[in-house]
Amino acid sequence: MKKxxxxxxxxxxxxxxGPINSLIANCSTICRCEGDIDEHYxxxxxxxxxxxxxxxxxxERAGHPARHSIPINGDIYNGxxxxxxxxxxxxxxRNGGDREVRAVVQAAARRARPWPDWDMPADDECxxxxxxxxxxxxxxxxxxxxxxxxxxxxxxxxxxxYLNEAGIDPELYLWDKSSCCxxxxxxTAGSEEVSALRGHVRIAAIEDAIGIDDNDxxxxxxxxxxxxxxxxxxxxxxxxxxxxxxxxxDKNRMADEFVFSRGHEFQKPFYGLYSCPSNTVYTPTNxxxxxxxxxxxxxxxxxxxxxxxxxxxxxxxPYAKVKKNEDPRWDLDEFEWAEPVGTLENLEAFLTDRxxxxxxxxxxxxxxx
Numbered sequence: 001m002k003k004x005x006x007x008x009x010x011x012x013x014x015x016x017x018g019p020i021n022s023l024i025a026n027c028s029t030i031c032r033c034e035g036d037i038d039e040h041y042x043x044x045x046x047x048x049x050x051x052x053x054x055x056x057x058x059x060e061r062a063g064h065p066a067r068h069s070i071p072i073n074g075d076i077y078n079g080x081x082x083x084x085x086x087x088x089x090x091x092x093x094r095n096g097g098d099r100e101v102r103a104v105v106q107a108a109a110r111r112a113r114p115w116p117d118w119d120m121p122a123d124d125e126c127x128x129x130x131x132x133x134x135x136x137x138x139x140x141x142x143x144x145x146x147x148x149x150x151x152x153x154x155x156x157x158x159x160x161x162y163l164n165e166a167g168i169d170p171e172l173y174l175w176d177k178s179s180c181c182x183x184x185x186x187x188t189a190g191s192e193e194v195s196a197l198r199g200h201v202r203i204a205a206i207e208d209a210i211g212i213d214d215n216d217x218x219x220x221x222x223x224x225x226x227x228x229x230x231x232x233x234x235x236x237x238x239x240x241x242x243x244x245x246x247x248x249x250d251k252n253r254m255a256d257e258f259v260f261s262r263g264h265e266f267q268k269p270f271y272g273l274y275s276c277p278s279n280t281v282y283t284p285t286n287x288x289x290x291x292x293x294x295x296x297x298x299x300x301x302x303x304x305x306x307x308x309x310x311x312x313x314x315x316x317x318p319y320a321k322v323k324k325n326e327d328p329r330w331d332l333d334e335f336e337w338a339e340p341v342g343t344l345e346n347l348e349a350f351l352t353d354r355x356x357x358x359x360x361x362x363x364x365x366x367x368x369x
Contacts, residue, residue: 001027001028001029001036001037001038001090002038002093003024003027004021005093006024006090007024007026009023009093009159010023010089010093010237018195018200018202019192019195019201021087021200021201022082022086022195022200022201022293023085023086023090025200026082026083026085026086026087026200027086027087027089027090029070029083029137030049030053030070030083030086030087031072031112032131033068033069033229034049034052034068034069034070035048035211037087037090039092039231040073040251041094043080044204044232045091046087046091048089049087050084050088051067052068053067053080053083053084053087053221054067054080054084055067055076055077055080055081056077057077058304059076059077059079060076061240061285062285062286063238063240063285063286063355066080068080068083070083071231072093073198073254074197074214074215074216074233075214075215078188078194078214079194081191082191082194082195085191086267093204095133096161098180100274102317105175106114114355116124123211126294126297127296127329127330129290130290130294130297130300130335131334131336132335133283133284133290134273134290134335134337135186135283135336135337135338136283136284136287136338137283137290137301137337137338138239138281138282138283138338138340138341139281139283139304139305139308139338139340139341139342140221140222140277140280140340140342141340141341142308142309142311142312142340142342143344144221144225144277144344144347145179145277145278145309145312145313145344146312146313147344147347148179148181148221148277148313148347148351149177149178149179149312149313151294151351152174152180152183152247155174155183159173159174159183160183161176162184162210162358162362163183163184163210163288166184166210166365168184168208168209168210169208169268171317172268172269172270172271172272173270173271173272174272175272175314175317175318176312176314176317176318177314177318178272178276178313178314178317179276179277179279179309179313179315179368180273180275180276180277180278181193181217181218181221181274181276181279181354182213182217182220182274182275182357182358183210183272183358184209184210184211184361185212185213185217185274185275185358185361186208186209186212186247186248186271186274186362187212187213187214187215187247187248187253187271187274188212188213188214189212189248189249189250192211193206194214195296196212197212197213197214198261200332209271209362210266210365211271211361212361213274216231216233216276216343217274217275218241218243218275218277218280219231219233219235219241220350220353220354220357221277221350222235222241222277222280222282222342223235224347224349224350224353225342225343225345225346225347225350226342227345227346228346228349229349230353235282236282238284238286239282239283239284239285240283240284240285241280241281241282241283242280242281242282242283242290242291242292242304243273243279243280243291244271244279244280244281244298244301244305244315245257245270245279245302245316246269246273246292247269247271247272247273247274247279248269248274249268249269251323252269254269254270254316254320257295257298257299257302257323258316258320258321258322259321259322260319260320260321260325261319261321263319264319264320266315266320270316270317273305273316275317278305278308278309278313278315279305279315281301281305296327296330299322299323299325300313300325300330300332300335301360302315302322303322303325303332304332304337306322306334313317
């Protein structure tokens with residue numbers, strides 16, 4: 001790998017120091033695990049290497065392993081995308097990155113035809129799919145949610161103090177009767193935060209959070225409940241954890257999927273939904289996630305969570321209401337549901353562990369300041 005030449009090219013291209021270091025580190029990792037990039041480039045301009053560094057959301061839903069041999073500690077989709085992006089920059093550098101090359105690419109883009117329009121499943125087909133699938137969904141027992149909410153109330157002052165100190169609106173995590181397990185911790189957003197989480201770059205401040213995570217924290221409670229210890233990068237065989245209500249800023253649908261009271265219009269994502277156990281469900285990996293797409297199915301799942309937990313928590317802030325169902329076919333009683341799962345046996349161990357994790361994260365923040 002032509003590391004120093006690549007660095008100089010990135011500098012001339014206007015990249016900042018942080019992203020430059022991240023791109024070079026990722027390319028070095030590719031070389032170490034997949035063979036020298038220059039050799040791949042000389043052989044086939046990295047076509048085969050790019051194929052191996054392709055991992056789609058469909059692959060993720062199906063639980064497919066990565067095609068490459070790069071160890072990724074966390075989300076395979078985002079991790080693979082970061083390495084592929086770095087490889088694309090290196091290929092651009094090897095191509096010369098000059099005006100002539102860019103002109104050829106841009107001309108090809110102008111000639112490109114649109115994707116074809118393929119048929120989508122009809123509403124009735126989505127309904128039948130939901131009918132066949134709901135019995136496999138696993139929600140946590142309301143008793144577990146209730147215990148988390150009670151512990152949140154006992155520690156509310158402490159949670160709110162450090163959120164306020166960090167300039168974070170506590171309401172984004174700790175609305176009334178919120179089941180948020182890790183107030184102040186949200187999912188990574190964007191490649192820079194992913195790189196920061198992996199230690200490739202530093203971020204001066206994280207917006208609306210004391211810490212970021214790559215989809216481990218929502219699974220800690222589930223792991224303690226069933227295994228007695230924190231999540232260890234693997235879950236129940238054949239199942240994947242899914243979120244119900246959107247918790248990220250990008251493509252957030254809450255403004256359309258909920259009715260907000262006047263004066264409380266949707267402004268920001270409620271990041272606490274990321275680690276709210278009332279907002280998560282385990283779904284079979286070999287089935288498309290019901291939580292992702294069809295609006296009627298999503299609304300039904302919101303209503304199911306609300307019906308399970310309405311006596312012990314608010315699944316969203318109380319000034320946001322799930323839209324009412326007007327179609328009797330989508331009444332909850334029309335579907336077969338599995339019994340909620342889990343007991344309180346290991347809850348105390350989880351609550352102790354979460355205090356330790358939050359304390360450790362706060363100590364790191366105070367050391368930086």
